[in-house]
Amino acid sequence: FLPSIVSDRPSKLAAASELDDRYFTFKRDFLLTPANPGEEYFVNLSSSAFDAYLIVLDASDLTVVTEADGGGLVGGRDNARATFTARPGHRYLLRASTYDPGEKGAYTLEAGQVP
Numbered sequence: 001f002l003p004s005i006v007s008d009r010p011s012k013l014a015a016a017s018e019l020d021d022r023y024f025t026f027k028r029d030f031l032l033t034p035a036n037p038g039e040e041y042f043v044n045l046s047s048s049a050f051d052a053y054l055i056v057l058d059a060s061d062l063t064v065v066t067e068a069d070g071g072g073l074v075g076g077r078d079n080a081r082a083t084f085t086a087r088p089g090h091r092y093l094l095r096a097s098t099y100d101p102g103e104k105g106a107y108t109l110e111a112g113q114v115p
Contacts, residue, residue: 011096012106020055020097026104027097031059032111035086040114043068045096046079049105054080055095065092069099083114 011028020027035041045054045068056065068082078099086092096109 011109012104020095025053025098025101027095029057030094030096030109032092032094035090035092036113037086037088037090040083040085042112042114043082043084043094044079044110045081045107046110047105047107049107050103051078051099052080052107053097053099054082055097056082056084057093057095059091059093062093 043054043056045052051069053067053069055067057063058065066082066084068080070078071081084092094109094111096107098104
């Protein structure tokens with residue numbers, strides 16, 4: 001199962017954060033708890049400080065499963081929402097990032113099973 005909130009403390013992208021090699025934007029990765037194969041999951045990245053960009057990666061080889069730059073919850077500057085179906089034997093990383101290089105600030109990352 002996936003928790004409803006991925007991190008129980010406020011998360012922040014800052015100048016000391018790692019850089020995404022593809023887009024040269026700040027990033028932070030979270031390993032998801034095991035997901036049930038065949039079930040559909042959602043991930044929301046919300047921030048009022050930056051234009052949110054969300055990437056779901058296969059943890060074994062870092063291939064992109066899905067990515068999103070919109071469709072997130074109302075209330076942020078430009079939030080992101082992605083959905084994906086879990087595959088047997090796979091683990092997933094959620095990458096919280098920004099659309100534009102140099103952006104940083106606080107965010108909330110949520111995940112759960114699609115009802």
